[in-house]
Amino acid sequence: MAGTRSTGRRERLRAETIAEIKSTALELMRSGGPDAITLRAIAREMGMTPNAIYGYFATRDDLVTTLIADVYTALADAVDAAWAASSQDSPAARIPAWAHAFRNWALANPEGFRLIYGDPVSGYQAPEGGAAPDAARRVCVGIAALADAAWGNTESPPREGGFTWDDFDPGLLGKIRPAFPDLPPAGVALALRIWGHLHGLVALEVYGHLRAQTLSPDKLFRAELAQLIRSLGFEND
Known part of the structure; x- marks a missing residue:
């Protein structure tokens, strides 16, 4: 049961992070145009390392x-x-x-x-x-x-x-x-x-x-x- 709760929590946190990545990308586009959408810029805005964000989107x-x-x-x-x-x-x-x-x-x-x-x-x-x-x-x-x-x-x-x-x-x-x-x-x-x-x-x-x-x-x-x-x-x- 504990393992199920842990898996569910990880999945929830992953979904929340993906949603934040997408909203951050659109916010960067709003302020800087489509070329502002980069994984490094999103990682910087979210306080993540560039390598960490690649775990959600490879490119x-x-x-x-x-x-x-x-x-x-x-x-x-x-x-x-x-x-x-x-x-x-x-x-x-x-x-x-x-x-x-x-x-x-x-x-x-x-x-x-x-x-x-x-x-x-x-x-x-x-x-x-x-x-x-x-x-x-x-x-x-x-x-x-x-x-x-x-x-x-x-x-x-x-x-x-x-x-x-x-x-x-x-x-x-x-x-x-x-x-x-x-x-x-x-x-x-x-x-x-x-x-x-x-x-x-x-x-x-x-x-x-x-x-x-x-x-x-x-x-x-x-x-x-x-x-x-x-x-x-x-x-x-």
């Missing part, structure tokens, strides 16, 4: 991969939950639900947003298949779901551009087509256009570029969403 890239996986999974969970909780019968409400969940997560986790969508970590080599393939697929499918909701519920969905399957990366199509086999090439293009609308304003806000332009970024985001909903042929709820 800086192992830590970055873990951070990306955690961040991407948290984002995927947030937007998936918002989508699942919204009404399937109201795309005009469902699309904004996903969009607001994305923005709220990004504003609450700016370092995480920057890690997966912003400045690359110099020299980082992701593992084969990516750092967070399942979470990346879930977010990608969620974006495609926005387009599918518009495509299947409007009499005249946007069809500009004359798109074909050859216009898109096979990896992207490998994520989208199994989930939405009836979505045509123009629908995939619509998904990317919707993503551009949502991601653009959120990125500007996360990076602080809207501070000098507006005191009401939330109002601006809601206005952009309302315009997007109207452009897709829906009435705003």
Whole structure:
């Protein structure tokens, strides 16, 4: 019994140390950018020896991969939950639900947003298949779901551009087509256009570029969403 308690305590302390390493890495990124994430810097901040931290992460890239996986999974969970909780019968409400969940997560986790969508970590080599393939697929499918909701519920969905399957990366199509086999090439293009609308304003806000332009970024985001909903042929709820 004593051995079991000792093992449990060691596992708990190890989990706590790993959590502190990850939070310290994101704090270093906040203050110094992605290149500030080094195992030596983290060890220094935590009062550990460099050799000790290697017992938790063998390389800086192992830590970055873990951070990306955690961040991407948290984002995927947030937007998936918002989508699942919204009404399937109201795309005009469902699309904004996903969009607001994305923005709220990004504003609450700016370092995480920057890690997966912003400045690359110099020299980082992701593992084969990516750092967070399942979470990346879930977010990608969620974006495609926005387009599918518009495509299947409007009499005249946007069809500009004359798109074909050859216009898109096979990896992207490998994520989208199994989930939405009836979505045509123009629908995939619509998904990317919707993503551009949502991601653009959120990125500007996360990076602080809207501070000098507006005191009401939330109002601006809601206005952009309302315009997007109207452009897709829906009435705003």
